[in-house]
Amino acid sequence: MKGPSVAVFGAAGFTGALAARLLDRHPWFELRTVTARSEVGRQLVELYPHHRVSLELEELDLERQAAVKAAVVAYPHGQAATLVADLRGRGVRVVDLSADFRLRDAAVYEQWYRAHTKPELLAEAVYGLPELYRERIRSADLVANPGCYPTAALLALAPLAREGMLEDIVIDAKSGVSGAGRATTEKTHFVTVDENVSAYGVPGHRHTPEIEQELAALGARLRVTFTPHLLPLDQGELVSCYVTLAPDGQRDLAPLYEKTYAEEPFVELSTAPPGVRDVRDTNICRISVHRDLRPDRAIVFAAIDNLWKGAASQAVQNLNLMFGRPEGEGIS
Amino acid sequence: MKGPSVAVFGAAGFTGALAARLLDRHPWFELRTVTARSEVGRQLVELYPHHRVSLELEELDLERQAAVKAAVVAYPHGQAATLVADLRGRGVRVVDLSADFRLRDAAVYEQWYRAHTKPELLAEAVYGLPELYRERIRSADLVANPGCYPTAALLALAPLAREGMLEDIVIDAKSGVSGAGRATTEKTHFVTVDENVSAYGVPGHRHTPEIEQELAALGARLRVTFTPHLLPLDQGELVSCYVTLAPDGQRDLAPLYEKTYAEEPFVELSTAPPGVRDVRDTNICRISVHRDLRPDRAIVFAAIDNLWKGAASQAVQNLNLMFGRPEGEGIS
């Protein structure tokens, strides 16, 4: 028997389409509706043959579409908030993939994005990183799915943050092109990306305040330098975190990570630096931690698939928690 | 009329082969001999059709081959020193692409590589980064061509080092696969690299002491964290340098870089972060400098082609200087 009905709003983009695929094959949820803004009337399988989802992309029509128990919203930042509010108003439980409900402080949101149109919902939103907020997610009605970079960075840094060991942080991130979305721009043209690598969003990429907010919640109030780079690959994201350690902290890092993540089903530790191939098409975050003794520093690498753990499969992980299902159902 | 005769020792590898090509087409030097250890008897053009060098790879035979004015040595670290000494003993002026004569202190070399077999030659060697040592290179008989990562990192950091502005440095480097050389290993297998990115040599890659030595020579005595990553592209190298600035220094970075490099023919400044495509198949280092004001830090990017400015074309640049030719002859 199938469980609760679900809709994916904004399923023409990379992350929405993948969420639709994962929910379409999910043993419990029943994917009922997929909507889009630009490809209305087309079959999702035409746009994404490899997802094999036989549903038509519909125009937004909440009267009809909101008769679901849960929704994944994959709208651009700034445009998601209104739809999320409408869905919540109709009692639909929502996982939102945008940044609109990740920052708890509307003023910070406004500084990095624009004025928030639904600040009244911020208090209700739970930050959807299960490894940090599992219990709160279970009872949440609105989950703000983390950004892809914050997902990897926070899983890399949380053990150190909790122990008060972070004194200064540089995060150098590398991402595949799917992270830039389906929009066809000069930046995503094959000839621009191929045989190339360069930084973007320098300085001050928008994921910075999200990382800082959550580190602070773990007890580490500091400013981070975060710089992403675009790489010639499609899926995959690696964050390389360079941490100046607080002077008095412990230094035995491997056991700390092992203890922290021993029970986590989707965090893997490795001794060698992880590669993004190791986690492609999975909900797994793979982490290695190292010490550089010459300048005393910790180096932590974390690899995820930006479309999976960095977006769509983490959304399903959150839905599983919200509806009392096994956390890995449909994404293992 | 052709000028001095040159030989390339170790021309079967990527950097030696490219040096051979550049010298073969050089308007002044006359490439007379190419040697190899593993592909003796084959035409260089068979191994590297795109270089179009019609010479046969010879076995080493200094009696015959040392009758040249200049040599480029492209042997592995540790194996170059003896050959270089033999060539110097016969009066040949040498540019050595290995690490054997880059570190001025034999003890440091031993710590990172192995015991040095020709420490007596260290005093004679000049570090072949023309932007730092142009005058000394002109009269040098033995030039130690810099490592690819140090080339980019030092050009990125020299302006800050000279001004005493470096307090702490993290260097996150990204390189194409040609930097790993022609050896066929699991690491260089297409399926290992494709759609992947990961760090290697963590912590403490061997280029670290070379960077520290030259920063110290510029007045900045400090330990650096340097971590390279392997990327799915063939040629190209980007270093992302995160610099904690000394508290009292000036903060107007762009003019400092413009002044430093105004007259340099092979350093380009850009306002946007450079991509390695911008410098592919050139001797150019392209640099951008940025300020992150939130944590007060400078971010400097430098892109080079690891086989060109990072190795072979810089060797020719050095030869040009050593023989009184226009610095860019044959490599512009």
Added chain:
Amino acid sequence: MKGPSVAVFGAAGFTGALAARLLDRHPWFELRTVTARSEVGRQLVELYPHHRVSLELEELDLERQAAVKAAVVAYPHGQAATLVADLRGRGVRVVDLSADFRLRDAAVYEQWYRAHTKPELLAEAVYGLPELYRERIRSADLVANPGCYPTAALLALAPLAREGMLEDIVIDAKSGVSGAGRATTEKTHFVTVDENVSAYGVPGHRHTPEIEQELAALGARLRVTFTPHLLPLDQGELVSCYVTLAPDGQRDLAPLYEKTYAEEPFVELSTAPPGVRDVRDTNICRISVHRDLRPDRAIVFAAIDNLWKGAASQAVQNLNLMFGRPEGEGIS
């Protein structure tokens, strides 16, 4: 409850490792043993982190390892036959990934490979392309898993062959590098393959007689020109078949293909030419058929994942059939 025990012999290579992964997660079969020739004692998960199979690669020891109901043999051509014979002698049902039992005529095998060491087993072997031999596979004890190119080419051409419509055929094939195996050679070095494309095995690649044998079995006795090319991608294979049609045949090709494949779970038809991304990590063969009216010719494209439908998942498909399981179990 778990079903029959299985072993994978030769699990260090790409196809054997993937077979191990698929069987390790298979809901019915129980993967008990994985062997290797070159990486004995290592965990399979070390070599292939993304497969996440927690078994150690063992040395071959049939006394112990042959106590299984079924085996997948992933040995090189010429070396598989003996092991297969030993396994059959102990009553193990085998799917062999090598070419050793694909050609029914030992003389043809000898002409393209070498003298056959176990010709007496040829009569027993069934060609493991389920879309052609499904019923025979169900009762087979020895299944010769098809080559990757023949899998795609035969699925592309079978409808025309059965109708007697083939008069002349050119097959131009394109493959990702994983098809060349895990061996580290100049051919598989990233720098050789990247930004490149070239033909290999010209003329007369060894998959030619396999294609001709099976076309003949369908009634089309003719010689084919088959030329593969190596492409800068890891998984995926496309065959482009150019068919001169017999003069009197019907010309309405699309309905013929639709009728042929209407019930096939792993054959997809598309109107647009398929891309290998459409079938990546699946057991699906995606086909489109076109008419060129100017020179009267049919053009048929078929895309598969060479490691999946071209090797490992097709092996599992065959095992499913042999043991009376749902054909797509563990590979859908």
Added chain:
Amino acid sequence: MKGPSVAVFGAAGFTGALAARLLDRHPWFELRTVTARSEVGRQLVELYPHHRVSLELEELDLERQAAVKAAVVAYPHGQAATLVADLRGRGVRVVDLSADFRLRDAAVYEQWYRAHTKPELLAEAVYGLPELYRERIRSADLVANPGCYPTAALLALAPLAREGMLEDIVIDAKSGVSGAGRATTEKTHFVTVDENVSAYGVPGHRHTPEIEQELAALGARLRVTFTPHLLPLDQGELVSCYVTLAPDGQRDLAPLYEKTYAEEPFVELSTAPPGVRDVRDTNICRISVHRDLRPDRAIVFAAIDNLWKGAASQAVQNLNLMFGRPEGEGIS
């Protein structure tokens, strides 16, 4: 001293920009003007940093810009004809990169493209493949630069065509993404192309009549099947030609090719199938010819760089011929 002044019209696209670079560094021609339709006012070096051409893209203004001796026109098909006519009316000698003057029969052009707006100029145009029309190009005022696929296909097939050996031809072509131009579409998005390969323009790509026209001019009147495929690489194009040989012709193919191309500076013969890396960033076409004896067929491969010999450097080769310069000046 600099020679004749040149303008490039349409220099914002890939081929026009490369033509501008080659002419900017040309020892004889003086590049005076570059125009664009979509990026007016921007520096060419902003769009293409690696070309390093310090000119501003101007809006079209023939009053001013036509005061040049020669022009390269890099406009889309159908839009070039009018500009070319205007330039010819002002006495400017033109190399046109579009298809507008390649087909000598306006009716054929109309069938494959649209009604021709300047059919009166067709008689004057010379097909700009120097290896076939060198003498006529020398005195031409309007040269129609060949398409990239026809360039490779005709060089591959000309020796057989002249000998009357062509009976039937299948051309399977593979191209990098730069051949699709700078337009940002779903087709050129990195995520569409990466790890993918598929055919396009099936059946009947527009380069077909151009190939047929020139084969006919060589004495081979036949229809060809031509199918291009898009590959995950930026520059490079390979054509694989499968030729059914006329029954009575000679069969000793290698000497025929050697004789044909012995004196050609930009055609290379190789015994192994060529790769596109061998000719990257060159004006060279690299060819190998093979016999498949089982079905009696010739297989000919030809590799070019689609942006160079397939477009911009061939345009310069033509300009060199038109102005009495050494054929390889500025492109060797």
